[in-house]
Amino acid sequence: MNRAELIDQLHREEFDLCIIGAGASGAGCALDAALRGLKVVLVDSSDFSAGTSSRSTKLIHGGVRYLEQAFKNFDFAQLKQVRHGLEERHAVLANAPHLSRPLALVTPVFSWIEGLYFTIGLKIYAWFASAKDTLPKSEWLNKKTVLQRIPGLNPQLHSAVLYYDGQLDDARYALALALSAREEGVVTLNHLAVTGFEKSTNGHLQTALVTDQLTGDQHHIRAKVFLNCTGPYADHIRLAANPQIPARIRPSKGVHAVLPLDILGGKEALLIPKTPDGRVVFAIPFFDKLLLGTTDEDYNGGDAEPVLEGREVDYLLETLAPYVRQKVTPDQVTAGFGGLRPLITAVGRSTKGLVRDHEVEHDPASNLYSLLGGKWTTYRLMAKDAVDEICAALGNSNTCATESYVLVGGQGFHPDDWKNIQQETGLAEDICRHLLLNYGTKWPDLVAIIRENAETAARLAPNYPFIGAEVVYTARHEMCCTLRDFFARRIRLEIMDWQATQAAAEMAGNWLGQELGWDGKATQAHIAAYRELVAGFAKAASRL
Ligand SMILES: Cc1cc2nc3c(=O)[nH]c(=O)nc-3n(C[C@H](O)[C@H](O)[C@H](O)COP(=O)(O)OP(=O)(O)OC[C@H]3O[C@@H](n4cnc5c(N)ncnc54)[C@H](O)[C@@H]3O)c2cc1C
Known part of the structure; x- marks a missing residue:
């Protein structure tokens, strides 16, 4: 996951498909499209899954409430959902x-x-x-x-x-989709926001203008088709592509x-x-x-x-x-x-x-496709529907191959393998179990980091199984670029315990700074800004 190299690819290549937004929908579409042989780029203005996809109830379900409503209202559309x-x-x-x-x-x-x-x-x-x-x-x-x-x-x-x-684990699931897409050849980039488009003479989108949110650098992405998967923000992209269409979200x-x-x-x-x-x-x-x-x-x-x-x-x-x-x-x-x-x-x-169903919308004037609505549970069907339409438009007859595609970290997974981690590292059981569940079969890469530097085996917070090696691993292999990427989505401490997150920010910030080449001043600034953000969440919840 070399960010500079991936950004460089944006300048050199024209893609079949540019997917905007890397939540469940966008990351799901990226994997599906790559498996059908399309040349794909996936960008997110924030982090993979930073939007709704890391903020769900985390249920994989049909929805018992919707079943009751469907029967009470004789609503067959809802029953289908x-x-x-x-x-x-x-x-x-x-x-x-x-x-x-x-x-x-x-x-x-x-x-x-x-x-x-x-x-x-x-x-x-x-x-x-x-x-x-x-x-x-x-x-x-x-x-x-x-x-x-x-x-x-x-x-x-x-x-x-x-x-x-x-x-x-919704955030890590979406990340696993993005990482799997990367393994299948997709150019995956977080912290890259689409800010506008350039069109060809027939009015179709030709180039997306993107801004690197970490550096302020501007880039262009050339693609045959653009797919809007920005969830609750979908109207921004729809209206940027064609200001004449009505808002839908x-x-x-x-x-x-x-x-x-x-x-x-x-x-x-x-x-x-x-x-x-x-x-x-x-x-x-x-x-x-x-x-x-x-x-x-x-x-x-x-x-x-x-x-x-x-x-x-x-x-x-x-x-x-x-x-x-x-x-x-x-x-x-x-x-x-x-x-x-x-x-x-x-x-x-x-x-x-409102029923949580989805729709693939095509705007013929701009040729923008938008995947609207839906829920986490049906992300794969949503992606299939969107990519089916796009493949038909591009003359690609390959069919969807995601139903039995096991994501990164899941191949050969066995729930008892935490014992192997313990054998190799001597770490406490809770840490070994956590490493196995968070990274699946990628755990040997974390063990290698601990061997490289034993200090990375230390816990980031006293009552939690998270350790320094995870900061190093996620920066190297999961495109973790900020403290928030780490605490909110690579591990889930930010959504579990604000106090522990603030206390752990110093140690994690130092590891992340070392990996990303921040100097001492920049590291301290990152830590202070993140702590302040988390303090703000606690304040809003307590009505102080
Ligand atoms: C409280 C809550 C609970 C839920 N619980 C469940 C549940 O238990 N089970 C279930 O199945 N579903 C649940 N859902 C629904 C489910 O979470 C969402 O339907 C799903 O996550 C939406 O995914 P998405 O990819 O479409 O949108 P998002 O996850 O919001 O992704 C959109 C992405 O687009 C990016 N983006 C926005 N603008 C730009 C831009 N200009 N350039 C580049 N990127 C951009 C954002 O950063 C974001 O990452 C829940 C939803 C909510 C709100």
Whole structure:
């Protein structure tokens, strides 16, 4: 991943396809297109997955709520969406086994009628899953069993239903897509923003003007086709390509508050099926934290990053309160994050009522393709639809090959291999398990870094398994260019614990500075700026 060399390629080459935005959609399209033999460049104005794709609830699902809505409203389009999600679940799980896993979700019920209602619903949900799906079947648990499994639940419940969906480490999954695309020959570049276009005489896009966000340098990308995968920001690119077309995206903000895992006290997630204002809220174990979310409201903050706010913490904790034994207070929130759903506009409906489906839009005047809407779970189908259309336009008849393509780090993965890391390094079990799950079969490269310099084996934060070698590895092999790239997306400490992130910034900053050739002053400036950013998140969430 030599950035200068990759940037140099932009000047030398003309591409078949330039993909703008490297979230789940863009990185998914890049891999799909490369496997069909297209010459592809993938750019992101921030980092791989820095947008919505690192800020999701991290579920691989069809959406039980959408199933209920589909039946209640006789809405077949919505039913189709549920089916697509469930059909894709097995592929998302199988293609990156180190970054995804089955997740048991529990819904407490307060009467046997409610229990029966959910049990029937979950049977129908399971019925829509692919025949290749190997997730365990749903169960109706009696009160004693459910409280044994999740001791933190409110004992007032009658019983509970349990079912399985998938869970993924969203940021690392998108990164694995981008890294796999790179291995298949795609020029992948983060921190490179598309700021405008040049057109040929027939009005078609010919060149994208890009600015390196790290240096301010300007570059050009020449391509036959441009594909807009900028999620909630898709209208910026659509309107830059053709100011005559109407805006299509209605961003909806969703936040998560992060809490200690022992509030529930089990491995299962909690699904709160209906909040007083008609939403679904999840409390989901993610590493050793509990993600509580999400909200769903129109976002009017423009390009500003959506962050967890104090009023949203209050809302989420009020929603959780009837379901748990202990009183959870705002000072227990250790971190949080916000994201924007890239919903496609449907005039006059609240964002809760919009279906999360996708659309491949082609603007004939500019020849821009845009992949709009969708959800994480269906990223592969979305990519297939977009690349099918683009291949047809380019006269390429190769078919999609991503269904069984195992991503970087997933080939030959075995969950017990952490023991090999321990044998080679003598590191603590939690560190070895983390290295295996974060980097999959790439772990020997981290061991080599530790052998090169034993100091890199030190923990970055006392109660977490993250170590210095990861900073070095991600800078060398995963295009980690900033402290935020590292803490928010290469490891996930920023979304787990703001205090620990701030404390670890000094050590990580020094390792990163060494790798990227920053001098002492620049390193200190990077550390101070990042700490201030994280302090700002904590302030917004606490309403100080
Ligand atoms: C709170 C929340 C929870 C969710 N939970 C789930 C879930 O549990 N399961 C599920 O399946 N789905 C979930 N989703 C939906 C899912 O996360 C999104 O649909 C998906 O991540 C969108 O991916 P994307 O690639 O289209 O957009 P993004 O991930 O936002 O990617 C767009 C990228 O474009 C880049 N970009 C923007 N402008 C430019 C430019 N000018 N030049 C270059 N690059 C640019 C951005 O930096 C960004 O990285 C959730 C969404 C939200 C908001």
